[in-house]
Amino acid sequence: MTQDELKQAVAKAAIEYVVDGEIIGVGTGSTANFFIDELGKIKHRIKGAVASSEATAERLRSHGITVFDLNEVETMPVYIDGADEINGGGAMIKGGGAALTREKIVASVAQKFVCIADGSKLVEVLGKFPLPVEVIPMSHAVVARKLAALGGEPRLRVKDGKPVVTDNGCYIIDVLGLSITDPADVEDKINNIVGVVTNGLFARQGANVCLLGTADGVKKLEF
Numbered sequence: 001m002t003q004d005e006l007k008q009a010v011a012k013a014a015i016e017y018v019v020d021g022e023i024i025g026v027g028t029g030s031t032a033n034f035f036i037d038e039l040g041k042i043k044h045r046i047k048g049a050v051a052s053s054e055a056t057a058e059r060l061r062s063h064g065i066t067v068f069d070l071n072e073v074e075t076m077p078v079y080i081d082g083a084d085e086i087n088g089g090g091a092m093i094k095g096g097g098a099a100l101t102r103e104k105i106v107a108s109v110a111q112k113f114v115c116i117a118d119g120s121k122l123v124e125v126l127g128k129f130p131l132p133v134e135v136i137p138m139s140h141a142v143v144a145r146k147l148a149a150l151g152g153e154p155r156l157r158v159k160d161g162k163p164v165v166t167d168n169g170c171y172i173i174d175v176l177g178l179s180i181t182d183p184a185d186v187e188d189k190i191n192n193i194v195g196v197v198t199n200g201l202f203a204r205q206g207a208n209v210c211l212l213g214t215a216d217g218v219k220k221l222e223f
């Protein structure tokens with residue numbers, strides 16, 4: 001099976017977590033996109049969705065799904081999203097698609113985080129995937145120096161020679177060379193650097209369930 005087929009399989013399997021008549025939180029990325037396409041098929045069953053990025057909002061709307069502003073929503077039963085890495089305790093690195101801050105905010109309102117990922121995302125130790133950190137643009141150099149002092153190798157994310165700008169008007173620094181054995185501690189330390197909006201470690205609010213696409217079918221991990 002290709003990686004896309006594995007992503008499609010977990011996206012389909014995640015439909016069982018959709019709660020009828022409710023609002024659902026929806027993540028960002030290629031796996032989340034497959035999920036949105038599945039959600040479109042059962043859109044009559046839900047009230048609508050809260051999106052974790054402009055791209056996700058647009059895709060949800062293209063399927064005729066009502067997109068709610070998070071400020072109108074107090075809670076939701078479930079948030080469904082992909083991950084760049086997930087460990088055996090449900091802690092994740094996210095933000096490959098630069099949507100980490102909105103993902104973390106929407107997830108914080110949901111009662112359950114369901115991670116959908118192909119099997120390659122399951123790791124023993126987080127950090128092989130560069131850790132994304134969203135920063136206020138004027139602070140990227142000072143934040144990079146502080147990230148280097150923590151032992152990482154920070155790189156400002158650029159595209160076509162210009163810094164990538166997030167939906168929040170901020171920049172992303174990717175931190176290479178980390179071996180994250182205590183994800184909650186690293187999440188806290190990086191979030192304490194002035195100028196950081198948030199970082200892509202989801203340890204304080206990790207996954208409750210992970211649907212993992214493998215050649216032997218979809219495996220369910222519960223944390």
Ligand SMILES: O=C(CO)[C@H](O)[C@H](O)COP(=O)(O)O
Nearest residue numbers: 029030031082095096097099
């Ligand atoms: O955190 C994310 C976007 O900010 C994505 O969930 C993560 O990058 C995984 O993406 P994909 O499903 O395309 O592999």
